[in-house]
Amino acid sequence: xAKLFLGLDSSTQSLSAVxxxxxxxxxxxxxxxxxxxxxxxxxxxxxxxxxPDPLVKHSSPLMWAEALDLMFAxxxxxxxxxxxxxxxxxxxQQHGSVYLNNHAGDALANLNPQKSLVDNLDGVFSRPTTxxxxxxxxxxECAEIRKQLGGIKATAEATGSDTFERFTGPQIRxxxxxxxxAYAHTAxxxxxxxxxxxxxxxxxxxxxxxDGAGMNLMDIRKKVWLPDALQATxxxxxxxxxxxxESWKVIGPVSPYFVRKTGLNPEAQTLVWSGDNxxxxxxxxxxxxxxxxxxxxxxxxxxxxxxxxxxxxxxxGHVFSSxxxxxxxLICFKNGSLAREKIRDIYGIKDWKNFGxxxxxxxxxxxxxxxxxxxxxxxxxRVNRPGIQRFDLNDQDAALNxxxxxxxxxxxxxxxxxWMQVLPDSIYATGGASNDxxxxxxxxxxxxxxxxxxxxxxxxxxxxxxxxxxxxLVAAGKKPAWEQLVAGFTDPVPNSExxxxxxxxxxxxxxxxxxxxxxxxxxxxxAKT
Ligand code: XUL
Numbered sequence: 001x002a003k004l005f006l007g008l009d010s011s012t013q014s015l016s017a018v019x020x021x022x023x024x025x026x027x028x029x030x031x032x033x034x035x036x037x038x039x040x041x042x043x044x045x046x047x048x049x050x051x052p053d054p055l056v057k058h059s060s061p062l063m064w065a066e067a068l069d070l071m072f073a074x075x076x077x078x079x080x081x082x083x084x085x086x087x088x089x090x091x092x093q094q095h096g097s098v099y100l101n102n103h104a105g106d107a108l109a110n111l112n113p114q115k116s117l118v119d120n121l122d123g124v125f126s127r128p129t130t131x132x133x134x135x136x137x138x139x140x141e142c143a144e145i146r147k148q149l150g151g152i153k154a155t156a157e158a159t160g161s162d163t164f165e166r167f168t169g170p171q172i173r174x175x176x177x178x179x180x181x182a183y184a185h186t187a188x189x190x191x192x193x194x195x196x197x198x199x200x201x202x203x204x205x206x207x208x209x210x211d212g213a214g215m216n217l218m219d220i221r222k223k224v225w226l227p228d229a230l231q232a233t234x235x236x237x238x239x240x241x242x243x244x245x246e247s248w249k250v251i252g253p254v255s256p257y258f259v260r261k262t263g264l265n266p267e268a269q270t271l272v273w274s275g276d277n278x279x280x281x282x283x284x285x286x287x288x289x290x291x292x293x294x295x296x297x298x299x300x301x302x303x304x305x306x307x308x309x310x311x312x313x314x315x316x317g318h319v320f321s322s323x324x325x326x327x328x329x330l331i332c333f334k335n336g337s338l339a340r341e342k343i344r345d346i347y348g349i350k351d352w353k354n355f356g357x358x359x360x361x362x363x364x365x366x367x368x369x370x371x372x373x374x375x376x377x378x379x380x381x382r383v384n385r386p387g388i389q390r391f392d393l394n395d396q397d398a399a400l401n402x403x404x405x406x407x408x409x410x411x412x413x414x415x416x417x418x419w420m421q422v423l424p425d426s427i428y429a430t431g432g433a434s435n436d437x438x439x440x441x442x443x444x445x446x447x448x449x450x451x452x453x454x455x456x457x458x459x460x461x462x463x464x465x466x467x468x469x470x471x472x473l474v475a476a477g478k479k480p481a482w483e484q485l486v487a488g489f490t491d492p493v494p495n496s497e498x499x500x501x502x503x504x505x506x507x508x509x510x511x512x513x514x515x516x517x518x519x520x521x522x523x524x525x526x527a528k529t
Contacts, residue, residue, distance in 0.1 A: 001084050004028070005472065007465030008071070008090040009458065010196050011276060012059075012132065013047040015067040018461040019080060022469050025488035029080050030458060033070055039063050049129060057134035061098045061125065064192070065117040065199055072262040082263045088200060088254065089271040089468035091279035091460040092193030094214040095166045099127035099175070100204075102187040108202050111257035117199060120257075126186040127179070131171045138170035141177070145169055145216060148232035152315035159229060160213045160220035162315030169216035169233045176234035189240045191215070193273035201270040202255030206245035209321035210278030210328075218244065220319055220327075221309055245272050247323040248471035271471040276460040278320055281305060281328045282470075283463025284454055285490030287482040289326075290425040293454070294413065294443065296433035299379075300336035302413050303329060304422070312419045316380040323467050324482050329420055332379050333412060337433055339373040343405045347398035356438035358402035364445055364504035365511050369393030370518040371404035374526075380416045381519060385529060389522040391514075406439055410446035411508065411515040428454040428492060437498065445504035446512075452492035462489060 003022040008015065013036070019029040033039075035047045042063040043049065049058050075082060104124040111120045131137075142163035149155040152162045163170055168191065176183040188204050191212075197205035212218040217233065219226040223244060230237045254268045281303065284293050292304030306327040311319050322328035344355050370391040374383045393404055429440055429451050444451040456462060466485055473480040 002081065003086060004081065004084045005465045005468040006085050006088040007279075007461045007463065007468060008068075008088070008196065009276060009279070009461035009464060010064050010067070010090065010092045010192055011047075011460065012093050012134070015064065015071050016458050016461045017071055017075060018458050018465045019085070020462070020465045020469065020489065027462065027489070029075070029078070031071065031074055031078070032458075033067050033074070035063055035067060038070060039066055048132065048134060053137065055135065055137040057132050058129040059096070059132050060128075061130050061195060062118050062121060064196060065121055068196065068199055069117050072258065076262055083265050085264060085268050087250075087269040087271060087468040087472035089464045089471065090193065090196050090273035091276045091464040092191060092196055092211065092273055093133055094191075094211060094275035094277060095168050095171070096130045096132040096192040097168050097171055098125070098130050098190040098192065098195040099182070099186045100124055100188040100190060101126040101185050104188055105204055108198055108204065111202055111255055113257050113260040126182050127175065130192065132192075133166040135171065136165040138165045138174045141170040141173040145173060145229070145232045149228060153313045155216070156311045156313065156315045158220065158226060159216045159218060160311060160319035161216065163216050167214060167216045169229060172237065173233045183234065186240055188242060190242065193275060194242060197251060197270060197273040200254055200258065201251040202257065203251070204242050205251050206243045206249060206272050207241070208245055208247045208249070208272040208274045210247050210323055211273070211275035212244050213320040214275055214318070217241070220311070223321065246325065247272065247274050247278065247321065247467060248474045250471055250475045269472055269475065271468055273464070274323055274467065275320065277303065277330050278323050278328060279461075279463030279467065280459040281463065282323050282466050282482065282486060283459035283461070283490065284428055284430065284456060285486045286328075286428070287324055287486055289422055291428065292424045293428040293430055296336060296429065296431040296439070298337055300333040300409060300413070302331045302333070302417055304424070306420055306422055310419060310421055314419070316382065316416060317419065323463070323470070329417075331413070331417055333409065334376055334379050335373050336409070339375045339409075340405055340433065342375050343373070343401055347401060349398065349402065352436055355402050356436055358399035359406060359438040359442060362399045362403040364442075364501070365507040366393070366400050366403040366407060368511070368514065369400055369404050370515055371401060371408050372519060372522040373405045373408055380412065381523060383523065383526060385526050387526055387529070389525065391518045391521070403442075406442045407446060407511070408515065410443050411512050412519070414447055414512060415516055415519070424449045427451045430454050430456070430459075440498050441501070444498045444500040446508045448500050448505040448508070450500065451498045453496040454490070454492045456490065
């Protein structure tokens with residue numbers, strides 16, 4: 001019998017599945033269900049329910065449950081050997097909260113396979129919708145909780161992050177303040193990850209330390225609910241939260257509902273789920289300190305593992321627990337690909353090939369010009385009022401401006417990841433723009449670090465499958481080494497290594513000081529406008 005492990009990823013727009021065979025070290029099945037297309041009856045757009053308030057972004061937990069039924073039906077139809085799956089884990093979009101009443105426990109324990117999950121869940125929600133990570137309607141609650149916890153630095157130090165609108169604590173506070181009766185009828189609050197795990201296990205599932213760290217409610221070092229944070233958030237909250245658990249915790253065998261309906265093995269184990277970012281950390285093979293990933297997407301993100309817990313006193317970066325039992329960081333720069341695209345379009349540059357040619361045609365350091373590319377409000381550094389600014393840079397020079405935006409983005413990553421006190425020794429570049437080798441050369445030079453490309457489209461689902469294997473082995477009394485577990489699944493693209501050019505690296509060691517000064521000046525200028 002093959003040793004198969006299933007990883008699911010309930011993300012903003014889709015539910016994905018990855019099945020791995022641990023012996024052959026192969027991904028044997030991949031599938032994705034797009035919510036808008038597969039379940040149009042919920043009326044979501046890109047996985048989000050329409051709302052007149054642009055700050056409010058909710059989705060439907062029933063839609064995610066229905067997607068789970070559909071996914072198993074699809075896997076069965078596609079001939080996946082469901083009976084050979086030994087353990088299942090998952091990944092969820094982080095921060096979103098699901099509100100259950102006191103019927104939920106019974107309903108989960110008695111899921112009837114003659115009915116759909118949606119019918120089984122009738123009447124178990126104390127709030128029909130879930131605020132998700134895109135919601136930014138809780139600025140007031142963030143300020144209140146931050147104040148109670150002693151300000152930005154103290155909040156980050158205690159919970160791993162400053163309060164953020166999308167984080168679960170501020171969202172729970174808003175629910176309590178705006179709908180106190182519904183809050184009172186809430187018996188259990190789940191994250192997207194723990195809600196999905198609860199369906200599979202047929203009982204209220206724990207929240208893992210990785211996703212728990214995205215709530216502003218967990219003591220990031222002791223990994224227990226933080227009494228001061230609970231108190232600053234809402235009354236009686238401790239009673240409504242499930243226990244916290246290590247990321248490799250086995251919840252128990254899969255619910256008989258899935259055994260009867262899909263042919264899963266009754267001994268298949270369910271593990272706690274985690275957030276998509278913690279899952280991606282292992283799904284991209286970032287299992288040792290110093291190996292980081294830079295994802296170049298709509299936003300650019302910098303993330304990697306940290307052995308020792310350090311937090312960002314400026315409150316810009318996040319610290320979560322990593323599925324390896326260490327810590328991880330996530331730093332999100334909002335002005336990523338879209339900002340590069342804006343510059344490309346402003347200067348009428350036809351395509352990315354020509355953009356790359358502009359980088360090649362200009363010298364590292366771009367003759368000292370600095371561009372702050374805040375086309376949109378920025379997270380790191382915090383910029384509420386967008387605006388782009390130039391220092392010693394001629395705005396008529398297209399090529400220099402192309403170089404300046406990429407250099408600024410890379411210098412910002414270098415500068416704003418210093419609080420981790422972990423110098424990268426190897427960078428995995430991923431995301432759309434990672435195909436652009438000229439851009440990766442600038443990355444290697446600014447970071448003074450080798451860069452390799454990694455092409456894993458479903459890193460969160462793969463990470464979840466690897467976590468399922470890890471948890472199953474731990475439960476069997478083994479001591480699986482992460483390096484061995486990920487080998488073969490998370491290897492970078494062969495021959496994709498780009499090494500830093502020592503001369504260019506020297507230029508950036510100097511220029512980054514100027515960049516830091518210009519950033520400060522730009523922030524001061526914007527604050528005055
Ligand atoms: C992380 C965050 C997003 C979601 C996306 O803090 O909000 O990356 O996890 O699913």
